[in-house]
Amino acid sequence: MDGPSYETAALFFAYSFFAWLAETTVATAKEKDFKNRGFASGPFCYIYGFTGVVLTVFFQELKEDAFFLFLGSMVVATAVEWFAGKLLERMKQKKWWDYSNKRWNFDGYICLQYSVIWGLLGFLAVRYMNGLLLDLYRLLPGMFGKAAVWVLLAAGFLDISGSLLSVWHMDEKLPRLFRWNQRLQKWTYRLAGKVCVQVEERISRAYPSTRQESAQQGQEDAETCSLTQLFWLFVVGAFLGDIVETVFCRITAGAWMSRSSLVWGPFSVVWGLAIALVTALLYKDREKEDSYIFWAGVLLGGAYEYICSVFTEIFFGKVFWDYSGMPFNLGGRINLLYCFFWGIAGVIWMKALYPLVSRLIDAILKHAGRLLTAALVLFMAANICISVLALVRYDARAAGIGPTNPWEQAIDAHFDDERMERIYPNAIPQ
Numbered sequence: 001m002d003g004p005s006y007e008t009a010a011l012f013f014a015y016s017f018f019a020w021l022a023e024t025t026v027a028t029a030k031e032k033d034f035k036n037r038g039f040a041s042g043p044f045c046y047i048y049g050f051t052g053v054v055l056t057v058f059f060q061e062l063k064e065d066a067f068f069l070f071l072g073s074m075v076v077a078t079a080v081e082w083f084a085g086k087l088l089e090r091m092k093q094k095k096w097w098d099y100s101n102k103r104w105n106f107d108g109y110i111c112l113q114y115s116v117i118w119g120l121l122g123f124l125a126v127r128y129m130n131g132l133l134l135d136l137y138r139l140l141p142g143m144f145g146k147a148a149v150w151v152l153l154a155a156g157f158l159d160i161s162g163s164l165l166s167v168w169h170m171d172e173k174l175p176r177l178f179r180w181n182q183r184l185q186k187w188t189y190r191l192a193g194k195v196c197v198q199v200e201e202r203i204s205r206a207y208p209s210t211r212q213e214s215a216q217q218g219q220e221d222a223e224t225c226s227l228t229q230l231f232w233l234f235v236v237g238a239f240l241g242d243i244v245e246t247v248f249c250r251i252t253a254g255a256w257m258s259r260s261s262l263v264w265g266p267f268s269v270v271w272g273l274a275i276a277l278v279t280a281l282l283y284k285d286r287e288k289e290d291s292y293i294f295w296a297g298v299l300l301g302g303a304y305e306y307i308c309s310v311f312t313e314i315f316f317g318k319v320f321w322d323y324s325g326m327p328f329n330l331g332g333r334i335n336l337l338y339c340f341f342w343g344i345a346g347v348i349w350m351k352a353l354y355p356l357v358s359r360l361i362d363a364i365l366k367h368a369g370r371l372l373t374a375a376l377v378l379f380m381a382a383n384i385c386i387s388v389l390a391l392v393r394y395d396a397r398a399a400g401i402g403p404t405n406p407w408e409q410a411i412d413a414h415f416d417d418e419r420m421e422r423i424y425p426n427a428i429p430q
Contacts, residue, residue: 008053009149010137011130013156016049042159051080055122056130058310061331063126072306072330073122078115079303082296085109086281106295107285228373232361233279234272235376240353241271257425262387263415269384270308274301278346279354286350293350294343301342302334309333318395320426390415391424 020043055073062069086109089095099105104112137145243266245259261269282296310333312320324332364372393403393411403409 006146006149007134007137008056009153010145011056011133012046012049012053013044013149013152014049014133014137015052015125016044016046019045019048042155044156044159046156046160047080047084051077051118051122052125054080054307055126057314058307059122059126066123066127068330069126070119070123073126074115074119075299076303076306077118077122078110079299081114081118082107082110082299083281106299107292110299228365228369229358229361230276230280231373231377232364233357234276235267235380236272236357236361237275238267238269238272239265241268241275242266245271258423260423262383263390263423264379264383264386267380267383270305274304274342275349277304278349282346282350283354286354290347290351293347296343297346298339298343301346302339305338305342306330306333318391318424320424322426386411390420394420394424 023045054076058076059069059072062072085095085097085107095108098108099111099114100108102111102113140148238261242259242261245268246256246266249259250256258266259268260266278297278300281300282293285292309319309321312318319332322332323329323335323338326335326337328336389407389411393408393415394417396408397412397417403412
């Protein structure tokens, strides 16, 4: 890892620990008993660390724009909170927190008052806390700081692995190395006890709302999307998304243009991942009201599109879409109108298209599942790899960097600038 990577990892663990400490303190004062707030056994709430890093990486360009930094932090952090809640519920059939008794809540996992808090915390983190934490990290001797990061990474990996395997009741079948999280949990409780003594004489359970719906356990376990089904949903979603965007551009711009993310075939990876993600999270809620699906789509779609925009710009050095000329946009990466389109697309997909596509996928898997799936996996993997290499060389050629080895020469020969401009007509070099 290079220097910035170590600093990013340091921010991740710092925010994870401070979040755990804050959650423990608040829960202690409120509930009079303690239960480890994080999914893992150690004194870390990794979801906060992840969110802190996401906001740090993706919102640097908004650092001086207080309003949009606050708004963007609020939207992304709220989306992460909802996603984490739904994912944990799918894993263990438990609701790990519940805001149903609060006004302006959505699905019991997010609510307006906490969204405002997330926006404020994100603003403070990006504007002020990152610099302070990084200055403290840089005070450490170079090798000591790097060694500490590697130790935390190794401990975090083993901790998360042990926690996941414990959820799936596989912890007794693993090497002793993966069962060390039981000792870590005891150490965490001792640390929490010291924190809690300063807050209350007795501490309370942090998640009284956690409930096990044992009567529905068998039925809910049966209603799961397998990885094979999610892969097929990704492919179908990538194809349909490309077709929809192509037709939309023809109607609005009066021209046919490629909207594909890949060099072979009409596939939009952004749409494919979105379809697979929204299905995994919402398929058990597909019978709920359209308004529920719509607002979930608006929130998740906006956060997802913003993250995809920043990621592709950082990784490939190009802007693939720009909404700067549209009203109510955020950094040109998302705008309110298209967020509403995400919500409408979510309703159409879950209510109308998903049942049809699901039956089609089941029929395909029943008759030629393994062979066809394996072939498609190999094709999509090769397609994604070649597309990444082609985009890397496209960006390098724009910077005046010539090929230095055989694979670069082959890419340049088969995917020259003219072909790349046809595939990615909206790719703007940065």
